[in-house]
Amino acid sequence: MRRYARRARRTAPVRAVVFDIGGVLEFTPSLGVTDKWERRLGLPAGELNRLAGDVWRGGSDGTLTEDGVNRALGERLGIDQVIVASLMSDVWTEYLGTLNTELCSYARGLRPRYRTGILSNSFVGCREREQSRYGFEQLVDDLVYSHEVGMAKPDPRIYRLSCERLGVSPEETVFVDDNAACVEAASALGFHTVHFRDTAQTIAAIDGRLAAG
Incomplete structure (x- = not known):
C-alpha cells in the first residue's frame, strides 16, 4: 500500500506552474x-x-x-x-529590470487550464512597483513575496505555502527559477523543476513537463 502511494504521488498530473520573478519573469542584469x-x-x-x-x-x-x-x-x-x-x-x-514579455505571455496562456503562481525572494515595496509596471497580480492566480511572509527560498516552508495557496501539492507543480539552490530545494520537496537559462529553453521544458502529465 505504501509503495502504491509513493508511485501515485510521483505520477500525479501537473495542475500548477510557479515562477520566480528576478531573472525569470524580469530580466535583471547588474547595472553597477x-x-x-x-x-x-x-x-x-x-x-x-x-x-x-x-x-x-x-x-x-x-x-x-x-x-x-x-x-x-x-x-x-x-x-x-x-x-x-x-x-x-x-x-x-x-x-x-525589464519584463520578459515572451515568458509572461506564455504564463498568461496557461490559465485557466493550470493554476499559476509567483514565488519570489523580494524586497519591501516591490509588490506595488511591480504591479504598477508589470501587472503581475493579473498575470497569475497567487503571488508569494518573501518580505510579506517572513521567509525566503530555499526555506522549504515558503514552497509549501505557495502550494497551499494554490490548492495543489508539490508533486502537481512545476517550479521555475534561475537560482540553482532554489531549484534544488524545490526538487527535494517533490516539485517538477525547470532551471531557467533562457526563455525558449524554459518554455520547452515546461511544455515537456505538462505533456508528460
Whole structure:
C-alpha cells in the first residue's frame, strides 16, 4: 500500500506552474549600482553592502518598512534622505529590470487550464512597483513575496505555502527559477523543476513537463 502511494504521488498530473520573478519573469542584469554609489560616497569596494547588509535583509524579510529602510540607510551611510532617495531610485531601476514579455505571455496562456503562481525572494515595496509596471497580480492566480511572509527560498516552508495557496501539492507543480539552490530545494520537496537559462529553453521544458502529465 505504501509503495502504491509513493508511485501515485510521483505520477500525479501537473495542475500548477510557479515562477520566480528576478531573472525569470524580469530580466535583471547588474547595472553597477553598488559600484556607482561606493564611488559617489567615497567608500571602498564592498563597504556599502557591509554597512547596509542588515538593512537589505530587513527589507527582504519584512522586518523593516520602506520608511525604516530609508531611515536606516541614512544613518548607516551618513547621508540625508534626498541622497537616500536617489540611491534607492537606482536600486529600484536595477531591481525591476525589464519584463520578459515572451515568458509572461506564455504564463498568461496557461490559465485557466493550470493554476499559476509567483514565488519570489523580494524586497519591501516591490509588490506595488511591480504591479504598477508589470501587472503581475493579473498575470497569475497567487503571488508569494518573501518580505510579506517572513521567509525566503530555499526555506522549504515558503514552497509549501505557495502550494497551499494554490490548492495543489508539490508533486502537481512545476517550479521555475534561475537560482540553482532554489531549484534544488524545490526538487527535494517533490516539485517538477525547470532551471531557467533562457526563455525558449524554459518554455520547452515546461511544455515537456505538462505533456508528460
